[in-house]
Amino acid sequence: MDLSISSPFRGAFPAPTSTFILNPKSRCSHSLNFFKHQNSYSKNPFFSRQKIPIRAQVSDPAVDDGFVIDDVPHLTDFLPDLPSYPNPLQNSQAYAIVKQTFVRPEDVVAQKIVVQKDSSRGVHFRRAGPREKVYFKSEEVRACIVTCGGLCPGINTVIREIVCGLNYMYGVDDILGIQGGYRGFYSKNTSTLTPKVVNDIHKRGGTFLLTSRGGHDTQKIVDNIQDRGINQVYIIGGDGTQRGASRIYEEVEKRGLKVAVAGIPKTIDNDIAVIDKSFGFDTAVEEAQRAINAAHVEVESVENGIGIVKLMGRYSGFIAMFATLASRDVDCCLIPESPFYLEGKGGLFEFIEERLKENGHIVIVAAEGAGQEYLAQSMQGIDEKDASGNRLLLDVGLWLTQNIKDHFTKERKMAINMKYIDPTYMIRAIPSNASDNIYCTLLAQSAVHGAMAGYTGFTVGPVNSRHAYIPIFFFPYLTSINPPKLKIIERY
Numbered sequence: 269m270d271l272s273i274s275s276p277f278r279g280a281f282p283a284p285t286s287t288f289i290l291n292p293k294s295r296c297s298h299s300l301n302f303f304k305h306q307n308s309y310s311k312n313p314f315f316s317r318q319k320i321p322i323r324a325q326v327s328d329p330a331v332d333d334g335f336v337i338d339d340v341p342h343l344t345d346f347l348p349d350l351p352s353y354p355n356p357l358q359n360s361q362a363y364a365i366v367k368q369t370f371v372r373p374e375d376v377v378a379q380k381i382v383v384q385k386d387s388s389r390g391v392h393f394r395r396a397g398p399r400e401k402v403y404f405k406s407e408e409v410r411a412c413i414v415t416c417g418g419l420c421p422g423i424n425t426v427i428r429e430i431v432c433g434l435n436y437m438y439g440v441d442d443i444l445g446i447q448g449g450y451r452g453f454y455s456k457n458t459s460t461l462t463p464k465v466v467n468d469i470h471k472r473g474g475t476f477l478l479t480s481r482g483g484h485d486t487q488k489i490v491d492n493i494q495d496r497g498i499n500q501v502y503i504i505g506g507d508g509t510q511r512g513a514s515r516i517y518e519e520v521e522k523r524g525l526k527v528a529v530a531g532i533p534k535t536i537d538n539d540i541a542v543i544d545k546s547f548g549f550d551t552a553v554e555e556a557q558r559a560i561n562a563a564h565v566e567v568e569s570v571e572n573g574i575g576i577v578k579l580m581g582r583y584s585g586f587i588a589m590f591a592t593l594a595s596r597d598v599d600c601c602l603i604p605e606s607p608f609y610l611e612g613k614g615g616l617f618e619f620i621e622e623r624l625k626e627n628g629h630i631v632i633v634a635a636e637g638a639g640q641e642y643l644a645q646s647m648q649g650i651d652e653k654d655a656s657g658n659r660l661l662l663d664v665g666l667w668l669t670q671n672i673k674d675h676f677t678k679e680r681k682m683a684i685n686m687k688y689i690d691p692t693y694m695i696r697a698i699p700s701n702a703s704d705n706i707y708c709t710l711l712a713q714s715a716v717h718g719a720m721a722g723y724t725g726f727t728v729g730p731v732n733s734r735h736a737y738i739p740i741f742f743f744p745y746l747t748s749i750n751p752p753k754l755k756i757i758e759r760y
């Protein structure tokens with residue numbers, strides 16, 4: 269069964285931006301502002317294209333209805349004489365149904381689902397799924413898979429389903445695992461991946477292939493791809509990884525190699541525009557409930573209990589906000605997109621005091637990227653980066669804990685009971701839940717169908733619940749370049 273052409277995901281996934289403090293009385297979220305950054309990437313200088321996508325088309329100017337395809341490159345763009353073959357799926361009994369449901373070449377997925385009667389038709393992406401023709405013979409394929417950046421629930425499921433998809437659907441049995449991220453291409457031996465080897469890995473958290481930050485050397489990586497005779501490269505990783513994948517695709521094209529480069533976007537933070545959500549996010553939000561629940565149980569059992577839970581989210585508050593909204597036990601959620609302050613009218617201290625008086629306890633959830641500007645002021649001179657060049661964040665949880673303690677015990681002379689919970693890595697170092705497992709399967713299968721069909725330099729993901737191929741070189745991560753700034757603190 270080919271799931272990627274009959275995606276079960278139908279609902280749009282809203283993204284939080286400006287919520288600061290939930291209504292303390294009703295704990296309801298009706299007045300929270302939601303918006304989806306669907307269009308923000310086109311205004312972001314990072315996403316202005318370094319080059320025009322090879323196949324970008326605008327409809328006939330004579331009948332211009334604003335229909336645009338942000339198309340992905342194809343191997344025949346730089347290797348025009350490549351032969352094609354009938355898709356072997358149509359010979360397989362198990363996939364017989366696919367014969368009637370091959371994705372038609374003209375099928376596209378609309379980025380904007382809400383439109384006005386006279387508005388332009390807007391941007392579209394090529395629909396993902398199996399094509400009638402493929403550009404690789406099964407026995408000719410030598411694929412490899414690499415995972416880079418931080419962990420995320422579901423990476424192992426994606427690895428498993430790429431291997432099983434290639435093998436069961438396309439009869440490919442030459443699949444290599446690149447160990448330890450990009451640097452593994454040139455500094456480690458590869459492992460052989462078969463359905464048997466990866467059979468159980470989806471039940472484990474982490475990445476079976478190991479991961480790393482830093483170490484991207486385009487020339488060495490592509491030399492290695494060439495030397496090993498690899499012709500399909502599956503790259504699982506976040507914004508940095510996809511930028512690296514884009515460099516690899518460009519170099520492959522420059523050298524005129526028949527190598528399909530497919531990216532599978534991964535980030536626990538869910539800060540990707542265009543696609544509905546990132547895999548593993550639901551699992552992480554679910555796991556975060558346990559920490560919030562523990563904080564709530566602790567603080568409601570003591571006098572003046574203040575619970576603080578720190579969750580991941582380097583530049584975005586998606587995990588913190590969704591965990592907050594799901595739990596209903598959280599009084600205040602601090603996210604990087606929304607500045608806050610501690611002292612004075614409308615500040616956090618005032619709010620905490622009010623809640624302690626009204627309710628005897630308070631639960632605060634903070635995304636790790638929240639309030640970094642304040643922390644930077646009070647901890648000057650610390651500007652460390654990880655191996656990939658990402659700024660290392662200062663610990664907002666500890667900073668909040670210390671400041672709140674100082675304020676209430678020293679200044680307000682109030683006895684408080686502080687409980688700080690930091691489940692940061694616990695929410696991402698777990699296996700994916702059932703719905704993420706299905707989602708990861710769809711992503712993996714979409715990537716495999718795309719590479720077999722000769723597409724390259726692409727990433728995959730659901731756009732308005734339909735899986736699509738999105739050009740890799742301006743893949744729209746929301747926040748890593750220009751974190752959105754909100755002007756106001758909202759309080760209800």
Ligand SMILES: Nc1ncnc2c1ncn2[C@@H]1O[C@H](COP(=O)(O)OP(=O)(O)OP(=O)(O)O)[C@@H](O)[C@H]1O
Nearest residue numbers: 417418481482483484505506507508509511512656
């Ligand atoms: N601009 C870039 N060009 C080439 N390679 C890059 C670039 N940025 C990052 N990389 C490489 O991509 C890999 C992963 O990058 P990074 O550590 O930033 O994680 P990520 O993919 O963004 O994942 P996450 O942030 O979700 O954990 C690293 O090996 C890094 O060297």
Ligand SMILES: O=P(O)(O)OC[C@H]1O[C@](O)(CO)[C@@H](O)[C@@H]1O
Nearest residue numbers: 418419535536537580581582654
């Ligand atoms: O400690 P590590 O493994 O570098 O990863 C931490 C970062 O990775 C992420 O999970 C994804 O970008 C961030 O939320 C977090 O800041």
Ligand SMILES: [Mg+2]
Nearest residue numbers: 506507508748
């Ligand atoms: Mg990143």
